[in-house]
Amino acid sequence: MFEYRHQPLLSRTEFLRRAALYAALAIGIVLLSLSIGILGYRYLEGLDWIDALLNAAMILSGMGPINNPQTVAGKLFASAYALFSGMVFLISAGVLFAPLIHRLLHRFHLGEVADED
Secondary structure (H helix, E strand, O other): OOOOOOOOOOOOHHHHHHHHHHHHHHHHHHHHHHHHHHHHHHHOOOOOOOHHHHHHHHHOOOOOOOOOOHHHHHHHHHHHHHHHHHHHHHHHHHHHHHHHHHHHHHHHHHHHHHOOO
C-alpha cells in the first residue's frame, strides 16, 4: 500500500488522497465502536437512545460514563467497552497518522540514499 524506499515520494495530490482515505478509515473505526457502545448501553442497561449515545461517546472519548451501570450485564459491558475504547483510540490514532509518519520517514530515507550515491 505504501511506496518502497527506492521509489520516489508520492505527489502532494496523491498523498492528500491517501491521507483522506486513512482519515475516513479512522472515522469508520470510531463510528463502528460508537455503535457498539450505543447498542450495548441500549440493550444491556435499558437506556434511552440519546442516553446510550451520550454514555458511549463519553467512554469512547475517555471522559467516563454519565449514568452508572445498574445491572451486572451493564457493568460487565461498561468494563469491557472502556478497555475496548482505549484500544480503539490507539488504533484510530495510528491509522490516522500512518500516512504522515510514513511520508516523513520516506523523505528522510531518500536523503540518506542520495548521500550514499
